[in-house]
Amino acid sequence: MTVSICTLAHGRDAHLVNLVHGLNAQEHQPDELVIGVMQEARYDLPATGFPIRQITLGATGVKLATARNAAAHAARGEHLLFLDVDCIPDPAFVADYARQLDAVDALLMGEVLYLAAGATEHGLDFDRFRVDGVKHSERSGPPAEPLGECTDYRCFWSLNFAIRRATYLRIGGFDEGYVGYGGEDTDFGRIVRTAGIAFKWCRGARAFHQYHPHHMPPVHHIDSVIANATRFRDKWGHFTMEHWLRAFTLMGLVELRDGELVQVRQVSDDDLALTRQQSHQPYASSATVLALLEARAPAIAAA
Known part of the structure; x- marks a missing residue:
């Protein structure tokens, strides 16, 4: 089946460039990258062996839910792989998700490892990333099997997930009534659970989160x-x-x-x-x- 990578971007030019380099390193190349561009200017990105389509949504007032839905609707792949702009996909990322989505109609959530400041200064070194990357202490670890059950919809996290495009469109995507930060991920998880769609932790489909300063709680x-x-x-x-x-x-x-x-x-x-x-x-x-x-x-x- 065909695969579309979907991401959103506002600023974070260097992070997005690294995401594209990560896609270029894939064992299984995606069929396209679709970017919901939440600013006026389009991005200058590295050459790829797959098309990159930038959907310009404007500079102000664009909701995260709106941008995700726009990317999903514009995507042409049968599988949608969502990855935040500050993430770098492991070389097995696309292959891991594609293999599982071919077999099961479910919401899949892959692994995430966090990189310290300066981790990408000398380029992408995936072997080093796998050693140095840190699992978030407040997130579930990968399952022992290729897929593991997730019984709590509140665990859904849009940083790194995959779903069949037909399923995403059938349930209506993210609720665009949420404005700004917070809530829309948990709401989407509740929508998925209410629709009777299985939640699965995915072993593999790993992404490396690039450092940027943040506040928690926000x-x-x-x-x-x-x-x-x-x-x-x-x-x-x-x-x-x-x-x-x-x-x-x-x-x-x-x-x-x-x-x-x-x-x-x-x-x-x-x-x-x-x-x-x-x-x-x-x-x-x-x-x-x-x-x-x-x-x-x-x-x-x-x-």
Whole structure:
């Protein structure tokens, strides 16, 4: 079957170039790369043995869900392999996903290893990436078998996943009512689960996440997290992103008043310092920050 790689991009030129180099190194070449370009300018990218189609969506106000759906609708492959712009596919990435999607109509989620700052300065060295890449402590490891069952839709993560195009279009793709950061992945997982489509962890289909500074929990996106958690509640009957909301509550940023999430103060420099990923860390950890906040909570309550 034919394979389309789908990604979204806004800035991150060097990251996208590395993604394309990773696709050029594939054991099984994709049939195309489709880029949802969330800016006015198209990208100047390396030559490839497969077509690259850049779908220009404009510079402002483009929703992540809208861009993903646009890439999926523009794709011509029977299999859709979604990869974030800051990821580099392992040489077996396409072959691993294509083999499994040929056999099973399911939502597949491949492996992700995180690279430290500077890991790509001297080009792509996949052997070194496999040794130095770090698994996220808050994500499930690869299954023992080629495919493993995932029983919790909240585990869905759009960073690296694959699905048959016909299935994606049948369920309607991502809900474009989510604006900004947070919520749309969990909503998509719920849509997939409600539609009766199997969730599978995939052994292999590995991607290497390129370093960039980040905040976890994402205090820099607190407005959209609150709005999108509320949209999820209105749609499904309960809030999502509960761990982030718990952290925001312990930080004194958010309160639940009459069943509604309310931001009670602005994010401060101290909040940003607490949640900021350090340069020696390959990824930011919400669990680490939340554990620190939970440990502090009794002392604060007693003061």
